[in-house]
Amino acid sequence: DAKTTQPPSMDCAEGRAANLPCNHSTISGNEYVYWYRQIHSQGPQYIIHGLKNNETNEMASLIITEDRKSSTLILPHATLRDTAVYYCIVRASRMDSSYKLIFGSGTRLLVRP
Amino acid sequence: DAGVTQSPTHLIKTRGQQVTLRCSPKSGHDTVSWYQQALGQGPQFIFQYYEEEERQRGNFPDRFSGHQFPNYSSELNVNALLLGDSALYLCASSYGTGTLSTDTQYFGPGTRLTVL
Numbered sequence: 001d002a003k004t005t006q007p008p009s010m011d012c013a014e015g016r017a018a019n020l021p022c023n024h025s026t027i028s029g030n031e032y033v034y035w036y037r038q039i040h041s042q043g044p045q046y047i048i049h050g051l052k053n054n055e056t057n058e059m060a061s062l063i064i065t066e067d068r069k070s071s072t073l074i075l076p077h078a079t080l081r082d083t084a085v086y087y088c089i090v091r092a093s094r095m096d097s098s099y100k101l102i103f104g105s106g107t108r109l110l111v112r113p
Numbered sequence: 114d115a116g117v118t119q120s121p122t123h124l125i126k127t128r129g130q131q132v133t134l135r136c137s138p139k140s141g142h143d144t145v146s147w148y149q150q151a152l153g154q155g156p157q158f159i160f161q162y163y164e165e166e167e168r169q170r171g172n173f174p175d176r177f178s179g180h181q182f183p184n185y186s187s188e189l190n191v192n193a194l195l196l197g198d199s200a201l202y203l204c205a206s207s208y209g210t211g212t213l214s215t216d217t218q219y220f221g222p223g224t225r226l227t228v229l
Contacts, residue, residue: 002155032215043117043203043220044156051215087155093215099169100146101205101218103155 002104003027003090011110018075020107022088025069030093033064034101035073037084044087044103047073078111085109115140117206117221125227126194134189134224138206144168145187146218147179148203156203162187163209191226199228 005023012018024033032051036044048055048062050071055062061074075082087106092098118137126132138145144163148156158171162181176192185206191198202225205218 034217036220041201041223041225043205043222046217046219049215049217091215097169099144099161099163099209100158100171101148101156102158105155 002102003031004088004104006086006088006104006107008105009108009110011112012078013112014080015077018078018082018109018111020073020075020086020088020109021070022073023070024088024090027068027090028092030096032091032093033062033068033071034089034091035060035062036087036089036101036103037082038087038106039081039084045084047086049091078109080111080113083109083111117204117219119202119204119221119224121224122222123225123227125229127229128194128196130194131190131192132194132226134191134202134204134226136187136189136204136206136221138185138187138204139219142206142208142219143185144207144209144216145181145185146205146207147187147189148205148220149173150201150203150223152200159189194228196228199226201225 034049035047038044064071085106146161147159150156160170165181201223204221207216207218
């Protein structure tokens with residue numbers, strides 16, 4: 001079972017920031033938080049991942065709370081092309097011999113014109 | 114730099130037949146994972162191949178088997194197809210060697226399998 005809880009759907013206006021929350025209250029110390037998104041009928045696209053610190057790349061920012069029990073993915077200026085299902089995944093370190101990604105239901109983000 | 118590629122794009126089979134799906138990993142990657150995504154659901158992990166061996170397997174029957182070749186490409190085979198095997202089959206590649214404690218998986222576009 002997925003170790004994360006996400007709202008089933010959200011929407012935001014084009015040009016505004018989209019803040020997607022994820023709850024992972026049972027996360028352990030060596031587990032990473034990964035975010036992927038999937039645009040209709042395409043393969044999932046990697047966005048960003050983090051362990052403890054906040055992370056930023058060209059696509060998004062990842063804010064992880066100090067207790068690591070929740071995180072927020074931020075798309076700073078959402079466009080219509082950001083409409084997709086966003087998956088938050090908690091993933092064990094491969095040192096624990098766990099290599100799979102466990103997808104939940106994700107959040108369906110609709111960006112409105 | 115080519116990303117993960119999969120073939121074919123679409124496939125239609127009938128119940129009881131066998132199917133082979135193919136995946137070429139992203140340049141520099143040596144590990145291939147396969148996922149099944151039924152309509153309206155998130156992807157489900159089938160198995161992962163590293164150094165030409167199955168390293169981890171999800172909760173799928175033995176009808177699902179795979180292979181990894183010396184050039185790191187991979188095949189997914191499904192025997193005795195059932196209607197319920199209709200799904201999008203996704204391949205993901207990653208770099209399985211090294212000192213980092215995590216490796217990011219990059220997905221291909223998928224193969225849409227329809228079983229009639």
